[in-house]
Amino acid sequence: MIGVNVGQKFSLVEEFWKPSIIGELNGQLVKLAKLKGSFVWHSHENEDELFYVHQGTLYMEFRDRTEVINTGEIIIVPKGVEHNPYTKNDEEVWVMLFEPANTQHTGDVKHERTHNNQQWI
Template sequence: MKSINLKEKYDLVNGHWHPHQIGVVDNMQVLLAKLKGEFVWHSHDNEDELFQVVKGTLHMQFRDRTEIVQQGEIIIVPKGIEHCPITKNDEEVHVMLFEKLSTAHTGNVADEKTKTDYPEI
């Protein structure tokens, strides 16, 4: 049991859209990621996702609207809801994610941005 310095951990995150695991709480993983540009439209059939914006502004696109998530705010995407995170104006956004260990990065969608491993940092 040690405290985790998020700034130090974000310095270890390589690339965009590639979550890195900083811990596990029961069957939930805590992930850090740097986002830039547009991700992939996808959903998770059996898992909810929680995004906390640590730095910047995240635009969470849904098919019927876009929710703007500011630094210090969270958004919970319920299972089965199609979504696509995006950043604007070439901004790099830092997020912390809370999701089940079983959650596939891009759900059932295979894309060049899909990651199957989350490095532990």
């Protein structure tokens, strides 16, 4: 495996809310995504999800609270916990995701933003 330039890989991400794969290890995928606006309420029954904010401020809404994740910070959403990531003020937020390879993008929820056939970049 050769080194991966994360900044260069982010330049290849063209669609908001559509993760692209940049690596795989021990059954986990490393993905990049650009986010803007609101996503969709969903959960992952059997998989935890880690969000690392590379650029911007991510808001992770839970049914009982909202967490603010700034550049350089992470949040881990435990399996089975309903959540809705979003951004504010038309800000573009860049995130790196770590999740099991079998994780469905929006869990059992079917939505126009669901992308389960993610591509390597």
